[in-house]
Amino acid sequence: MAPKVLVVDDDVELGALISVQLRHRGFEVATVTGADAALARLTRELPDVLVTDLQLIGGPNGIELCRQVAERYPELPIVLITAHGSIELAVAAIRAGAYDFITKPLDFAALALTLERAVQLRALREEVSRLRRTVDQTRRFEDLLGTSAAMREVYGLLDRVATADISVLITGESGTGKELVARALHQRSRRKDGPLVAINCSALPEALLESELFGHVKGAFTDARSDKPGLFVQAHGGTLFLDEVGELPLGLQPKLLRALQERKVRPVGATAEQAIDVRVVSATNVDLEEAVQQKRFRQDLFFRLNVVHVPLPPLRDRGGDVLLLAQRFLEQAAALADKKVAGLSDEAAERLLAYSWPGNVRELQNCIERAVALTASESIAVRDLPEKVRQYRGVPPSLGAEGGSFLPLHEVERRHILSVLEALGGNKSSAATVLGVDRRTLYRKLAEYRALSSEDAADPDAPAPPRSR
Template sequence: MRMIRILVADDDSSVCELINVRLKARGIEVSWRTSADEALAAIATESFDVLVTDLSMHGMNGLELCERVATNRPDLPVIVMTAHTNVENAVGALRSGAYDFITKPLDMDALFYAIERAAKHRALQTEVKRLERALSASHSFDELIGTSPAMVKLFDMLRRVSDLDASVLIVGESGTGKDLTARALHRNSKRAEGPFIPINCAAVPEQLIESELFGHVKGAFTDAKADHAGLFVEANGGTIFLDEIGELPLRLQPKLLRVLQEKTVRAVGGKREIPVDVRIIAATNRDLESAVEEGTFREDLFYRINVIQVEVPPLRGRGGDVLLYARHFVEQFAAAMGKKVSGVSSVAAERLLAYSWPGNTRELQNCIERAVALTDYEEITVDDLPERVRNYRRSDVIVAGEDPTELVPLEEVTRRYMTRVLEACGGNKTLAAKILQVNRRTLTRKFCGEGKAAAASSTSILEETS
């Protein structure tokens, strides 16, 4: 981590020397000036993370200095030092734009933590501005935005495959934006002028999905009172998006496979093959390779739809993009609700970055909508966030400790780590096996199987790399 660099302004040089000695031992680089004018000159030519100023100085006092910095360098947080008798003036400094104040005689622990908080606040504000600049430099694909390496990689893949006619399988956890990705692919393809027909395979009752996809003729079943073309025919010349493809009933999978191979459909109860020119984009949050092994998804169909696989990263893997999306949602919901909410406070931003977002962007959108509705301020505060976000703590894997009685066998360490990786991958064994560098079947057989033998033999997995 980069060393924090601060500037101290105090006309008592002994105080400056004391701060320098005490904070230097804690890894903070200290410069000091003995007047406000000198401090302003230093700020104009040098870079600092935090300004620490005494309130009472000869000439320009700390309150005036704070006002000048707030006007000309709003990115530089100011901490005001004051005697107990001047606390009211310190509160006035806060109103003038100071970040915090510390009373004299100085408590070096309190000063250190105030500086650390102020520096973190400045780093977050800088990151938000960097994200905005990066976004304006067109780190996007259609309506998808992001500046993280994971999203830049996704955009590169989408640009390469958008104009192809090959089938695409979009994989990712629920709420990551697979639907938006499919629409973006269609809009940037040579089929953009054709229809985009989505269907959620999990949302249509099993007895109706065959008719919805392939159509039916009049009299094919009790309620078939007229011919129905079906979604494949409707999508002719365009794209059909089969969302949650892993939920397609097993009995219908051969018929879908035949459509992909022959490029014709036969309506339920019909005898005529109807030619269709359709690009297939499918999506799933399931591990289809495991489904193939379990016999709930056909292997031949899997290879037909998985010609090109596009992985949409989870929100927890997109770094600072969380703040980018939060800002976008704030603007969206503030406008819809007619509220003057312009952003997220630095402390609330820290909590947003720390949270794991199991519901991904959908959960973040819900979180920000709630926060905009509840807040009484121009920025969303920590108190406006849901309790699960405010109080979130990471469940890191502890490998070792100082107390020998807390140490566990290698088998248990391995089991805990593999469990953590599997959780981080949303239960996707294929992705977990890739991270662990083991064969996926080995992971399924030895770790995800039932019984004590699975846990006891987990160590051997490390030796069975793929």
């Protein structure tokens, strides 16, 4: 839908000219004369942005109108028009609640760009506000957060498998939250009153890992001064989480397979087996099927672990979940630091949405914790973010290659543009700003991709779709 603009100006001719120029650039425009008329109209309908002249005759001037509107409708961005620009005016306008001010003679292209950005920032502000309200309501699965389509698919799968007493394999890039999923599965399972025991299979050498998993008896090796139950026994009646299971040494894989099949373990140095009652949940960030083909992982063990596969999406594919997670991490970090940090600035939220997050949720958490530690205000500003997030202009790494072969540059560009547009809910003005191009360029690209609707194609700034040859 076209952004709605309310223009307030006592000069009827100038108001009409502004209206024509903005309509030509894709806005829906209404005009009124005077502050009182503007305030009356706002009680009936709120536009997306308000434009007012500084000098208004017979009532409050633009600064006073700005102050009243900011008090009554804090979410509504206001742009002031003035014949003379100065530092004093800028300070007065900002203090009164204005988003920006434009000087005469008007550059309508610059005015349109300012309004587009104001509309985008209002959308981001409303999104952050909505996320604050829904953070506690979106706990669909224990501590997992997210409302994106990708996470809804994960929730649906977890709902179906949580109470089934079968092995689950969780896959995903490093930092996507695989251990959180394992804990959520345990909490929703019939074994929730039993223990949840976790081990990282890449953290110990083979001999120590075998003793940790299966236990040992006194005298089994030099330092075995007493019997020690293994993690399988410790997890009896509960869940054993094998993190980084793809790094399990090949020599231990047959013993793990036997424990899963027979539901018995034999401690190192023992002659008798112990019965176990354990649900095994595994996680890995490597391709186990490829590891099987390369003889680095046993196929029979892979099938035993992979009864149900839960793939976790990378953060770059989760759209607005970035802001949802950022708000939760911000609240946690602020509480720990005993700082009054309430949320993100509009510009900071925009940078978080634009970044590709190669380190996924873990990188986002570190970013927010750093920002909370550095900020001197009640909201996270762009200057508080890491430099690589502030300066990011690249293409997400996942778009650079597919199936091991690199993609042509134009295809990388096409996928990135369409993914940004989808993440921003189809808002082309916001997408153009995030992509760092003007709206006309974005429309031209979308026309090339045949991604414009009939309504979009009617936009006066949108070029005609290219003719088929």
